[in-house]
Amino acid sequence: MRVAIDAMGNDQGATPIIDGVKQFLSTYSDTSLILVGRPDVVRTELARVGLSEGEKIELVEASQVMEMKDKVASLREKKDSSIVRLVETVKAGKADAMVALGNTAAAVGATTLGLRHLKGVKRSGIAVPLPSRKGVCVVIDMGANTAAKPEHLMAYAVMASIYAEHVLGVKNPSVGLLNVGEEAGKGNEWLRQTYTMLETAPVNFLGNVEGHDIYEGACDVVVCDGFVGNVVLKASEALASTISLWLKESLLSSVISKFGAVFCQGAFKKLKKRINYESYGGAPLLGVNGICIIGHGRSSANAVYNALRVARESVIVGLNNLISEKLVETQRELELHPIDSNDNCAQPQAV
Amino acid sequence: MRVAIDAMGNDQGATPIIDGVKQFLSTYSDTSLILVGRPDVVRTELARVGLSEGEKIELVEASQVMEMKDKVASLREKKDSSIVRLVETVKAGKADAMVALGNTAAAVGATTLGLRHLKGVKRSGIAVPLPSRKGVCVVIDMGANTAAKPEHLMAYAVMASIYAEHVLGVKNPSVGLLNVGEEAGKGNEWLRQTYTMLETAPVNFLGNVEGHDIYEGACDVVVCDGFVGNVVLKASEALASTISLWLKESLLSSVISKFGAVFCQGAFKKLKKRINYESYGGAPLLGVNGICIIGHGRSSANAVYNALRVARESVIVGLNNLISEKLVETQRELELHPIDSNDNCAQPQAV
Numbered sequence: 073m074r075v076a077i078d079a080m081g082n083d084q085g086a087t088p089i090i091d092g093v094k095q096f097l098s099t100y101s102d103t104s105l106i107l108v109g110r111p112d113v114v115r116t117e118l119a120r121v122g123l124s125e126g127e128k129i130e131l132v133e134a135s136q137v138m139e140m141k142d143k144v145a146s147l148r149e150k151k152d153s154s155i156v157r158l159v160e161t162v163k164a165g166k167a168d169a170m171v172a173l174g175n176t177a178a179a180v181g182a183t184t185l186g187l188r189h190l191k192g193v194k195r196s197g198i199a200v201p202l203p204s205r206k207g208v209c210v211v212i213d214m215g216a217n218t219a220a221k222p223e224h225l226m227a228y229a230v231m232a233s234i235y236a237e238h239v240l241g242v243k244n245p246s247v248g249l250l251n252v253g254e255e256a257g258k259g260n261e262w263l264r265q266t267y268t269m270l271e272t273a274p275v276n277f278l279g280n281v282e283g284h285d286i287y288e289g290a291c292d293v294v295v296c297d298g299f300v301g302n303v304v305l306k307a308s309e310a311l312a313s314t315i316s317l318w319l320k321e322s323l324l325s326s327v328i329s330k331f332g333a334v335f336c337q338g339a340f341k342k343l344k345k346r347i348n349y350e351s352y353g354g355a356p357l358l359g360v361n362g363i364c365i366i367g368h369g370r371s372s373a374n375a376v377y378n379a380l381r382v383a384r385e386s387v388i389v390g391l392n393n394l395i396s397e398k399l400v401e402t403q404r405e406l407e408l409h410p411i412d413s414n415d416n417c418a419q420p421q422a423v
Numbered sequence: 424m425r426v427a428i429d430a431m432g433n434d435q436g437a438t439p440i441i442d443g444v445k446q447f448l449s450t451y452s453d454t455s456l457i458l459v460g461r462p463d464v465v466r467t468e469l470a471r472v473g474l475s476e477g478e479k480i481e482l483v484e485a486s487q488v489m490e491m492k493d494k495v496a497s498l499r500e501k502k503d504s505s506i507v508r509l510v511e512t513v514k515a516g517k518a519d520a521m522v523a524l525g526n527t528a529a530a531v532g533a534t535t536l537g538l539r540h541l542k543g544v545k546r547s548g549i550a551v552p553l554p555s556r557k558g559v560c561v562v563i564d565m566g567a568n569t570a571a572k573p574e575h576l577m578a579y580a581v582m583a584s585i586y587a588e589h590v591l592g593v594k595n596p597s598v599g600l601l602n603v604g605e606e607a608g609k610g611n612e613w614l615r616q617t618y619t620m621l622e623t624a625p626v627n628f629l630g631n632v633e634g635h636d637i638y639e640g641a642c643d644v645v646v647c648d649g650f651v652g653n654v655v656l657k658a659s660e661a662l663a664s665t666i667s668l669w670l671k672e673s674l675l676s677s678v679i680s681k682f683g684a685v686f687c688q689g690a691f692k693k694l695k696k697r698i699n700y701e702s703y704g705g706a707p708l709l710g711v712n713g714i715c716i717i718g719h720g721r722s723s724a725n726a727v728y729n730a731l732r733v734a735r736e737s738v739i740v741g742l743n744n745l746i747s748e749k750l751v752e753t754q755r756e757l758e759l760h761p762i763d764s765n766d767n768c769a770q771p772q773a774v
Binding site for chain 2: 205218219282285296298299303304309311314315323329332336339346347
């Protein structure tokens with residue numbers, strides 16, 4: 073099996089990427105990697121960790137990089153960027169999966185344009201596994217589609233359930249629809265239509281859930297519009313790092329707590345690991361015709377390792393075949409029991 | 424001055440409310456309180472803390488309670504509920520402000536129906552002060568209006584700015600519009616219209632902000648739709664309490680960290696206080712024709728004290744007069760420079 077990775081898409085340079093590559097190759101002997109990026113940079117980094125091109129490592133050249141500040145439209149000017157070349161590698165069948173890092177909007181844009189959607193999918197969605205009290209909660213969509221229609225949200229539920237079950241190992245994952253109350257009639261017209269569709273969809277649908285349910289472990293998959301998902305993910309990241317910062321400041325504010333903190337280092341490390349969602353291995357872009365895992369623009373070596381790991385796992389389980397089969401089933405169900413769908417605007421409703 | 428409070432609206436009974444009442448009365452001698460609820464319950468609680476009806480405490484009887492599970496529609500059947508009687512007390516001019524606790528949807532419904540809106544306001548919004556790296560960030564709306572139009576969002580920006588400046592003491596508060604990117608063209612049609620309106624509104628508008636900016640202190644006021652605000656608030660509360668839980672579990676998992684934690688108690692308390700938004704004193708429902716502060720359904724005595732404190736402060740500064748004056752100015756500005764407004768649906772757009 074071959075997995076391709078964008079060797080340039082990291083805020084902190086290629087070092088953590090190549091460290092993650094080394095960790096991955098020494099763990100999994102059945103997979104070779106294709107590194108996409110500037111040859112000089114990649115070769116220097118490989119030499120640093122004692123690796124070189126060969127049977128396990130192939131280099132695909134790309135002279136440009138989509139920076140974090142670049143808009144999606146810049147893809148047109150940056151045709152030799154690492155993300156564009158990465159997608160081409162998968163499209164040409166040279167790699168079975170890809171790991172994109174860095175500019176998420178560019179990764180979504182390049183992948184969707186290059187690989188197109190799976191049959192039956194109209195919009196792809198970013199599924200982010202977040203830590204919850206009961207283990208993990210996969211939230212889809214985190215920003216690929218900020219005006220998701222009911223049919224998009226239903227496909228998200230199906231795709232994220234398959235990902236949770238077959239890649240993350242969650243048995244019969246339960247699905248919640250993110251809303252402002254638990255009752256079936258809550259939210260705007262689109263959410264009410266989605267609720268009705270999910271009731272007959274081939275997923276373990278629990279009903280509406282609220283913001284707190286993401287972390288309290290009420291369900292394994294939370295389905296939402298990419299606008300809400302994006303805001304929640306970014307707010308959560310910032311809140312968690314703000315709490316960590318305040319904890320550090322509080323501990324350093326007195327000699328007594330400084331002394332105590334020395335003995336708590338192990339506990340703080342354990343906490344950090346639990347909060348950190350890097351261990352879940354990046355966020356799959358579900359619905360595109362290829363395996364695409366999107367990593368953070370500030371990925372550590374461990375995050376890169378885990379992104380490669382779930383990319384490999386997704387290929388092994390045949391993720392996209394499973395998704396396609398299930399979506400055909402869903403489509404058949406919908407044809408038997410059609411649901412009236414219209415594109416009404418959101419209706420005002422108090423929580 | 425007189426402030427009325429719902430003495431029944433707490434998940435944990437009237438005890439924390441009366442404790443907060445006692446704390447308030449012993450701090451502020453210029454304000455008397457009106458307690459609304461079941462006479463037997465209120466009198467028993469008052470006796471417990473050595474208080475009784477008199478010059479500083481008046482009792483308004485209400486035989487019913489809007490439970491947390493009650494829908495807003497139940498207000499019709501519960502005409503003698505404490506929240507309905509509370510609103511009536513303000514409407515009749517017997518109280519200068521009210522503090523509602525418990526069922527937020529019921530509080531918003533009863534207050535909006537009973538007091539109506541300030542002139543020039545079409546929708547009220549719940550403004551929640553959240554702790555941020557730079558102090559406090561007021562997020563409006565947290566769920567009163569889940570399909571906010573541009574004109575509603577603009578009024579939110581104006582009202583929350585006044586609240587932040589005059590009640591929370593933030594000088595020339597900066598305002599951000601919650602979006603999925605910083606560029607002016609981001610988000611759906613309504614958000615783009617709101618952006619244009621905010622550019623000419625009498626507020627210190629910084630532009631679009633993202634989810635992380637709430638906690639990272641990028642601005643003092645964040646304006647958003649009540650759907651997004653509600654999800655973010657609930658997710659944040661759950662994430663913060665989940666992190667606290669995990670910190671405790673990690674510390675208890677080894678003898679060494681248990682030992683160290685004994686010396687860190689002061690630091691942990693300091694952290695808890697910083698995360699806890701109770702100290703900001705509840706969330707004002709801005710835009711209604713009266714001062715209404717909404718507290719949490721699980722308010723502690725300290726939260727009740729602070730809600731009463733900001734209710735008093737809002738009366739002293741003449742919050743609603745300040746809001747009305749500024750909205751007239753805004754209206755005049757809009758008439759001079761009208762902005763085309765239409766009610767288009769959200770347009771699909773990737774982040």
